Amino acid sequence: MYEKKVLGLEESLKTVEAMVAENKKQGGFPIAIAIVDEHGDIICYAKMDSVPKAPGEVQGYLDSGGYMAIKKAFTAAHFRGDAKKLSEMMSKMDRKISVDFDARYVALSQGGATAIVKPGEKTVYGAIGVGGRVPGEGDEEMAQYGLKFIQDILWPSK
Numbered sequence: 001m002y003e004k005k006v007l008g009l010e011e012s013l014k015t016v017e018a019m020v021a022e023n024k025k026q027g028g029f030p031i032a033i034a035i036v037d038e039h040g041d042i043i044c045y046a047k048m049d050s051v052p053k054a055p056g057e058v059q060g061y062l063d064s065g066g067y068m069a070i071k072k073a074f075t076a077a078h079f080r081g082d083a084k085k086l087s088e089m090m091s092k093m094d095r096k097i098s099v100d101f102d103a104r105y106v107a108l109s110q111g112g113a114t115a116i117v118k119p120g121e122k123t124v125y126g127a128i129g130v131g132g133r134v135p136g137e138g139d140e141e142m143a144q145y146g147l148k149f150i151q152d153i154l155w156p157s158k
Contacts, residue, residue: 004123005125005154006037006038006125007035007037007038007043007116007125007126007150007154008043009043009044011150011153011154012035012043012044012126012150013044014149014150014153015035015044015128015146015149015150015153016033016035016044016046016146018145018146018149019031019033019130019142019145019146019149020033020046020048022142022145023048023142026138029132029133029138030048030049030050030051030052030065030132031047031048031051031065031069031130031131031132031133031138031139031142032045032046032047032048032051032065032066032067032068032069032070032130032131032132033045033046033047033069033128033129033130033142033146034069034070034072034073034074034128034129034130034131035073035116035126035127035128035129035146035150036070036073036074036077036126036127036129037077037125037126038077038124038125038126039077040073040074040075040077040078040127042070042073043126045066045069045070047065047066047069047132048132051065051066051131051132052065052132065131065132065133066131066132067131068112068129068131068132069112069129069130069131069132070129070131071129072112072113072127072129072130072131072139072143073113073126073127073128073129074127074129075113075127075129076113076114076115076127076128076129077115077124077126077127079115080115080122080124081114081115082111082113082114082115082143111139111140111143112129112130112131112133112139112140112142112143113127113128113129113130113143114127114128114143114144114146114147115127116128116147116150116151116154118151118154118155119151119155125154128143128146128147128150129143130142130143130146
């Protein structure tokens with residue numbers, strides 16, 4: 001029988017709590033965090049008060065930093081990578097992922113999303129998306145912090 005470790009709510013909640021605490025240490029700029037499973041389904045989502053709108057977008061719910069966190073995580077899970085690398089790849093092909101593929105996808109040059117993988121392996125267990133910080137100033141760093149934290153929970157160093 002094939003068995004596979006799956007990402008659960010307990011690890012996801014601990015990771016979101018750690019990311020919020022780390023964000024507060026860094027000044028507390030309002031952010032949203034989404035953790036999804038390998039299929040892009042939401043396991044855990046948190047949005048701090050006053051998360052700003054995504055820059056350069058039309059006003060409304062779908063452009064909020066909170067919704068961007070969800071889209072980033074969904075994209076990273078489906079494409080088995082991070083939003084920054086995906087954006088670079090799409091740019092080289094002169095394509096826009098949300099137009100040419102699916103409106104639920106997003107590829108942003110500033111990053112803020114990463115797939116959750118066991119170090120040294122390629123199996124994707126889920127993804128983390130972060131939205132709300134000023135572009136280029138923290139979404140990517142916070143996503144990487146969350147990745148390291150959840151990896152330490154799932155696969156502790158011996």
